[in-house]
Amino acid sequence: AQSVSQHNHHVILSEAASLELGCNYSYGGTVNLFWYVQYPGQHLQLLLKYFSGDPLVKGIKGFEAEFIKSKFSFNLRKPSVQWSDTAEYFCAVKPYGGSQGNLIFGKGTKLSVKP
Amino acid sequence: DSGVTQTPKHLITATGQRVTLRCSPRSGDLSVYWYQQSLDQGLQFLIHYYNGEERAKGNILERFSAQQFPDLHSELNLSSLELGDSALYFCASSVTTSGGTDTQYFGPGTRLTVL
Numbered sequence: 001a002q003s004v005s006q007h008n009h010h011v012i013l014s015e016a017a018s019l020e021l022g023c024n025y026s027y028g029g030t031v032n033l034f035w036y037v038q039y040p041g042q043h044l045q046l047l048l049k050y051f052s053g054d055p056l057v058k059g060i061k062g063f064e065a066e067f068i069k070s071k072f073s074f075n076l077r078k079p080s081v082q083w084s085d086t087a088e089y090f091c092a093v094k095p096y097g098g099s100q101g102n103l104i105f106g107k108g109t110k111l112s113v114k115p
Numbered sequence: 116d117s118g119v120t121q122t123p124k125h126l127i128t129a130t131g132q133r134v135t136l137r138c139s140p141r142s143g144d145l146s147v148y149w150y151q152q153s154l155d156q157g158l159q160f161l162i163h164y165y166n167g168e169e170r171a172k173g174n175i176l177e178r179f180s181a182q183q184f185p186d187l188h189s190e191l192n193l194s195s196l197e198l199g200d201s202a203l204y205f206c207a208s209s210v211t212t213s214g215g216t217d218t219q220y221f222g223p224g225t226r227l228t229v230l
Contacts, residue, residue, distance in 0.1 A: 032216060043117065043205065044221040051216040090158065096216070101209070102148055102173060103219060105158035 002027045004093050006106035013081055014114050021076040021109050023091030030096040033074040034103065035065055039087045047089070050074065051096075061085070083115045118142065119208050119222035127228045133194040136225045140187055140208030146170075147189040148209075148219060149181060153202040164189055165211075196229045203227075 007022040025031065035047040048059025055067040065076045074091060088110050092103040118141035128134055140147050149161040151174075160173035164183035175181075178196075183189040193200060203226050207219035 034218070036221070043223040044207075045117070046218060046220065049218055101146065101211075101217070102160040102163055102171060103150075103158075103207075104160070105150075107157045 002093065002095060002104050004091055004104055004106035006089075006091055006109050008109045009107070010110045010112070012112045012114065015083055016080045017113075019076070019078040019081045019085075019111070021089055021091075021111070023074045023076065023106060025072050025074070025091075025093045025104075027072075027093060027095055032094040032096055033065075033067060034092040034094070035059065035063070035074070035076050036090045036092060037087045038090065038108075044090065047076070081111070081113050083113045085111060086113045087111060117220040117222065119206060119220055121204075121206055121222035121225050123225060124223065125226050125228070127230065128196060129230055130196055130198060132196050132229075133192065134196065134227065136191040136193070136204050136206075136227075138189045138191070138206035138208075138222055140189070140206075141220055144208035144210050144220075145187065146209045146211065146217075146219075147183055147187070148207045149175075149189070149191050150205045150207065151202050152205060152224070158205075161191070193227070198229050201227055201229045 005024045033050040036044040058064045088108045090108045091106040120139045145166045148163045152158045161175040163171040181191045203224045205224045207221045209217040209219045211217045
């Protein structure tokens with residue numbers, strides 16, 4: 001069965017620190033990849049997505065992610081975090097071309113940014 | 116604001132009861148997905164409807180059912196509620212279905228508390 005692993009359950013950083021959140025998936029075929037963010041008490045918002053082409057994708061709010069096919073990874077990065085980035089981050093995978101269109105989510109990583 | 120609406124925002128009910136959660140997709144979206152978010156299970160896919168027809172089922176209990184109406188809004192019915200059904204229920208919508216390169220946009224969720 002397909003699965004998504006997010007390595008860090010909780011990350012605590014100071015403002016201006018760099019961020020990298022790991023995401024690995026298990027699926028042998030082509031996938032669409034997503035990062036969603038959930039601010040406290042809010043719904044999931046799309047940060048960025050990868051369908052094809054340049055493996056380095058840029059999203060909103062200065063976030064970017066790199067797809068490394070050989071490592072089945074799609075890590076999220078931000079050079080300098082702000083207090084307002086405090087949220088939970090979810091990596092999600094959708095197998096491409098299959099009969100099911102649902103997303104498979106990782107368990108999420110909580111990011112706390114200290115001012 | 117993603118354009119996906121969900122009602123009610125909060126629902127408190129007792130064990131054994133039945134509730135209905137409602138979702139209206141973004142204008143033009145034909146697919147509606149339902150997800151359950153709980154502390155222990157994370158974000159789990161429940162069921163997918165496309166243009167009124169059920170397309171896929173995930174980890175949905177037999178006590179739960181859903182439908183999508185001609186105006187494309189969807190309802191998730193939860194019956195014989197148990198304490199463990201307390202969770203956030205999200206719906207998401209997208210333009211197409213299955214393995215295409217479409218993006219799911221999430222609603223604000225319904226927080227269900229079963230006492």
